[in-house]
Amino acid sequence: MTLQTPSISPTIGSATPPPPAVHLENVVKTYGSGTASVTALAGVSLQIPTASFTAIMGPSGSGKSTLMHLAAGLDVPTSGSVALGSIRISGLPERQLTRFRRDHIGFVFQSYNLLPQLSIAQNITLPLLLGQHPVNSAWFDHVVQSVGIADLVERRPQQLSGGQQQRAAIARALVTRPAAVFADEPTGALDSRSARQVLGQLRHAATDLQQTVVMVTHDPVAASYADRVVFLSDGQLAGHIDDPDIARITAHMAQLGE
Amino acid sequence: MWTLARASIAHHRRSFAGVIVAVLLASALSTALGVLVESGLRGGVPVERLAGADVVVGAPQSKPVPEDVPVPFSERALLDDDTVDAVAAVPGVNRAIADVEVPLTAGDGIKISAHPWAAAALTPSALTAGESPAAADQVVVDSSLGAEPGDRIELAHGGVPATYTVSGIVDLIGSADAASLAYLSPQAIGALWPHAGSVALIGVIADEGTDAAALSAAIADRVPGVVTYVGAARGDVESLAGVNARTNLIALSGSLAGVALIIAMFVVASTLSLSIAQRRRDFALLRAVGTSPRQLRGIIVRETALVSTIAAVIGALPGYALAQLLADQFAVGGVIPADFALAFSPLAGIAAVALTVGTAALAAIVSARGPSKAPPIEALVQSRIETPQLNRGRVITGLSLIITGVVASLLPLVIRGEAALAGPASAALLITVGAALIGPRIVEWSLTFAGPVLRRLRVAPGVLADANARSFTRRLSTAIIPLALGITLAIVQLFVPATVSAEAATQHAEGTTADYIVTSPAGGIAPELGTQVAAIDGVDAVTPVIRSNVIVATGDPDSEFSMVQPKPIQGIDPAASGKTLDLAVTDGSLAKLADPDTVALGSNQAFELGAHVGDSVDLTLGDGTPLTARVVAIYDRGLGFGAVTIDADALRPHTTTGLADHLLVSGTGDAVAGEITALGLSLTDASDLGAAGAGDAAQQSWASVIALLVILGFIALAVVNTLVMATTERRDEFALLRRLGATPGQVTVMTFLESGLISVLAVVLGTVITLPPLIGIAFGLTGQPIPVFPPIVYGMLAGSTLLLGILSIVLPTRSALRAPLVSAV
Numbered sequence A: 001m002t003l004q005t006p007s008i009s010p011t012i013g014s015a016t017p018p019p020p021a022v023h024l025e026n027v028v029k030t031y032g033s034g035t036a037s038v039t040a041l042a043g044v045s046l047q048i049p050t051a052s053f054t055a056i057m058g059p060s061g062s063g064k065s066t067l068m069h070l071a072a073g074l075d076v077p078t079s080g081s082v083a084l085g086s087i088r089i090s091g092l093p094e095r096q097l098t099r100f101r102r103d104h105i106g107f108v109f110q111s112y113n114l115l116p117q118l119s120i121a122q123n124i125t126l127p128l129l130l131g132q133h134p135v136n137s138a139w140f141d142h143v144v145q146s147v148g149i150a151d152l153v154e155r156r157p158q159q160l161s162g163g164q165q166q167r168a169a170i171a172r173a174l175v176t177r178p179a180a181v182f183a184d185e186p187t188g189a190l191d192s193r194s195a196r197q198v199l200g201q202l203r204h205a206a207t208d209l210q211q212t213v214v215m216v217t218h219d220p221v222a223a224s225y226a227d228r229v230v231f232l233s234d235g236q237l238a239g240h241i242d243d244p245d246i247a248r249i250t251a252h253m254a255q256l257g258e
Numbered sequence B: 001m002w003t004l005a006r007a008s009i010a011h012h013r014r015s016f017a018g019v020i021v022a023v024l025l026a027s028a029l030s031t032a033l034g035v036l037v038e039s040g041l042r043g044g045v046p047v048e049r050l051a052g053a054d055v056v057v058g059a060p061q062s063k064p065v066p067e068d069v070p071v072p073f074s075e076r077a078l079l080d081d082d083t084v085d086a087v088a089a090v091p092g093v094n095r096a097i098a099d100v101e102v103p104l105t106a107g108d109g110i111k112i113s114a115h116p117w118a119a120a121a122l123t124p125s126a127l128t129a130g131e132s133p134a135a136a137d138q139v140v141v142d143s144s145l146g147a148e149p150g151d152r153i154e155l156a157h158g159g160v161p162a163t164y165t166v167s168g169i170v171d172l173i174g175s176a177d178a179a180s181l182a183y184l185s186p187q188a189i190g191a192l193w194p195h196a197g198s199v200a201l202i203g204v205i206a207d208e209g210t211d212a213a214a215l216s217a218a219i220a221d222r223v224p225g226v227v228t229y230v231g232a233a234r235g236d237v238e239s240l241a242g243v244n245a246r247t248n249l250i251a252l253s254g255s256l257a258g259v260a261l262i263i264a265m266f267v268v269a270s271t272l273s274l275s276i277a278q279r280r281r282d283f284a285l286l287r288a289v290g291t292s293p294r295q296l297r298g299i300i301v302r303e304t305a306l307v308s309t310i311a312a313v314i315g316a317l318p319g320y321a322l323a324q325l326l327a328d329q330f331a332v333g334g335v336i337p338a339d340f341a342l343a344f345s346p347l348a349g350i351a352a353v354a355l356t357v358g359t360a361a362l363a364a365i366v367s368a369r370g371p372s373k374a375p376p377i378e379a380l381v382q383s384r385i386e387t388p389q390l391n392r393g394r395v396i397t398g399l400s401l402i403i404t405g406v407v408a409s410l411l412p413l414v415i416r417g418e419a420a421l422a423g424p425a426s427a428a429l430l431i432t433v434g435a436a437l438i439g440p441r442i443v444e445w446s447l448t449f450a451g452p453v454l455r456r457l458r459v460a461p462g463v464l465a466d467a468n469a470r471s472f473t474r475r476l477s478t479a480i481i482p483l484a485l486g487i488t489l490a491i492v493q494l495f496v497p498a499t500v501s502a503e504a505a506t507q508h509a510e511g512t513t514a515d516y517i518v519t520s521p522a523g524g525i526a527p528e529l530g531t532q533v534a535a536i537d538g539v540d541a542v543t544p545v546i547r548s549n550v551i552v553a554t555g556d557p558d559s560e561f562s563m564v565q566p567k568p569i570q571g572i573d574p575a576a577s578g579k580t581l582d583l584a585v586t587d588g589s590l591a592k593l594a595d596p597d598t599v600a601l602g603s604n605q606a607f608e609l610g611a612h613v614g615d616s617v618d619l620t621l622g623d624g625t626p627l628t629a630r631v632v633a634i635y636d637r638g639l640g641f642g643a644v645t646i647d648a649d650a651l652r653p654h655t656t657t658g659l660a661d662h663l664l665v666s667g668t669g670d671a672v673a674g675e676i677t678a679l680g681l682s683l684t685d686a687s688d689l690g691a692a693g694a695g696d697a698a699q700q701s702w703a704s705v706i707a708l709l710v711i712l713g714f715i716a717l718a719v720v721n722t723l724v725m726a727t728t729e730r731r732d733e734f735a736l737l738r739r740l741g742a743t744p745g746q747v748t749v750m751t752f753l754e755s756g757l758i759s760v761l762a763v764v765l766g767t768v769i770t771l772p773p774l775i776g777i778a779f780g781l782t783g784q785p786i787p788v789f790p791p792i793v794y795g796m797l798a799g800s801t802l803l804l805g806i807l808s809i810v811l812p813t814r815s816a817l818r819a820p821l822v823s824a825v
Ligand SMILES: Nc1ncnc2c1ncn2[C@@H]1O[C@H](COP(=O)(O)OP(=O)(O)O)[C@@H](O)[C@H]1O
Pocket: A031, A032, A038, A039, A040, A058, A059, A060, A061, A062, A063, A064, A065, A066, A067
């Protein structure tokens, strides 16, 4: 397993440091109300630098997915603020939030990422179509080549393997050159070889395409591809490891009780 | 296994709700139709006027048809005078009272049924004032007229008024809405009754202690050629309306119940297969964890049986209420009398439950074959588009049905008459079933036109809608076919009668060459009024027109193609026919109708009978009298004037009232019209009068419209149900689109476009399917291949189909969009 060095993009022509790609400030998320309420996040503050690859780890139920949903604007926090780049998304009305998500955020989910009725190429360019943006074919070609599915774009999703489908989902996440790509257990349903390829693609997106990547995982191997691993436990931050390796991750996780 | 089934039902609430709704509705509809069919056999009007008779004796009132229901006579069949004595001679008979019936009208248009005074004994009533009518100008009336003994009242018979003195008043006991009754002296009623030597019925008062049923059997045994009625059956002979209502109900059930049942079963089957398809992944998972295909089929069939039995039983109850609702509407339209009692028995409900549960179970067995044999690996496939391949057998069957339907539609090009019209009528159904089988193909094919339009919109919803339509041709066709079926059914049921009646009206208007059409406000016209009109200065020709029915048997009676049907017949004065009517005679001459035992035939009727001028034909007149007559003329305007034309003098004795329907008068001079109206008659025109049989046709079509509305309502609910079911299942798809940045508006526009596509295709398909049959029918009737499409009705049909299709997709889309974005992650 190779451990790659994070490559942080240099700030260009600016005295003040650029805002972090993702900035969570004291975020609380409570589901339900009254006695049945569940506090999924109990005040999380987190900054994720631009062009970095961050893994979020924690035991099952610790709030990883919730954190990602809030950071990606798929859900709104009960309190606290979420900003992407210089935009504070936690207060945006639904219409603007939708537009922001479409144009500035990429997603890769564990499953059901692609619409079966569309070809791979159509799936990849769907966010552009929804936003009425033209497809930059050079960038499209570059993205599909770099994720290794250039020959498959005319196929339908169900004609692809699980790993190929996830790589198509990564291509779709990258095609809009978003502010950040969020991936929730993207390798959860894959065999280890496909998983390695998908993780390599995410790593490559951060390193070579200067893309901010945030990945939720509970797999130490997957997390070891990241520049930094942030740990969550019971809805709260529980430490982090920079330039992680599998052994340290596993040890930290054991401490958290998993 | 039951535990599993229960858990599965709980998990797929929406899908099962869809199945429950479909089964419930189908069960309600089938129950309602079952009640109507059963009432066609066993329902009737209650006995009122003859409730005081222990036994009622009449002549046979219908023509038996081998292996089919008898065809009732439209006129009263009469008994010979001698029969009264023969009945009176049967031991146990205390009194045998002859009864006749004469329609009278009081000055203010109130219809009164007049009977001999003796017949008052047959009605539960009491003479509360005055005395019985002894003289010819005396009358006893019932209290509803509000007259007093000694009052002088004018009662008209066939437009001829006479003044009577009220000699007494009877109070009717317990008959609320019976027609007003009048009793005349024997000599007075004898003068008005047109059938001297015959009586309408005989009411029997039994000796004390004699059992009515036994007496009835004894009379039937001793007196030849009579039919006896006891108990509730007396209602059938009291008025012919009850029997006619039963015939109408049977005719209606015959034409609609079959179609409705097919549709109901089709809906249950397709909803069920949709629900099973939606749970394909669950089934694959069960297979993956080791359930055998056999066990899986067991699970599916068992849960279907459980759910559909409950739904069908619950649905049967409102079915009875629906039947009563339908019957009330039929009564409003005059198809059945208001007091017609339906035959409610558990049978209809039981049959409906058995039928719907059976269909559901069968559909489950068929639909379960796929998932139970599918490889367990399917469970791991996240989602898939439907296999667009249709199996060859299905395509071939579908195409053959469509071709057969089109060929049957063209039958009227080769043969003529009603036999030919039966082809196109059933053709629409064949074509629809064929279209249902190759539905996905039709959707694909039509997308080659619609697709480019959608894609040219160059917006996400258009592209997505096109992709969805292309990938889910089955889903689309499941929605399109029932909608199209509804349109087809409505067009055939509404526009075929429209084509027929439009042609009949045209023929009638063109063929009426008389200057005046004369009717009586009282209803019928007595012969002497015809003579008076003929005597008016300036009148050249008068013919009474008597309208009745004749029973015609066509085809080899032993073969399957034989038909025994009532057809309209008109009686005219052959001498005056040339100046008043143009029936478009193609062979022979109407003047020859003056010869005894002759008829003229409409050309379609002649074709059906294979008769030519000079041939002899066998007919049964309206009162059941057989007639063997020589054909003296053949005419083209049979639809407008009746299939058979005969001398009025020959027809009159075979009608109950002996009155003419209207007079056709040719004459010149300004005074003619004034003198006609001075006789108390009115003038009308051909369109107000209507073609022969137009009244019956209008009643029948009213009934069909009511029944049609119920079926269309069922289809509408079923379509909404299916579309809501299918759309609700797309939550995951909508959520993914939303996560990727589609606005709710974009998703809604996408489904709007899809639903628009579905609805427009349904309207187009439903219309196109009906074209061959309608063209065939129009050609058969008019010789022109141009069907009548009433634009407003068609517009309403198409409009409501569009609205229904679009709303039942767009509304559930909106509600599915309310689900949180990440619930499916
Ligand atoms: N939609 C929801 N409604 C109620 N509780 C939820 C919902 N989503 C998550 N939770 C709860 O919030 C906590 C965190 O969930 P989640 O973020 O999915 O955890 P993880 O992804 O780390 O497994 C869990 O206790 C979970 O049960």
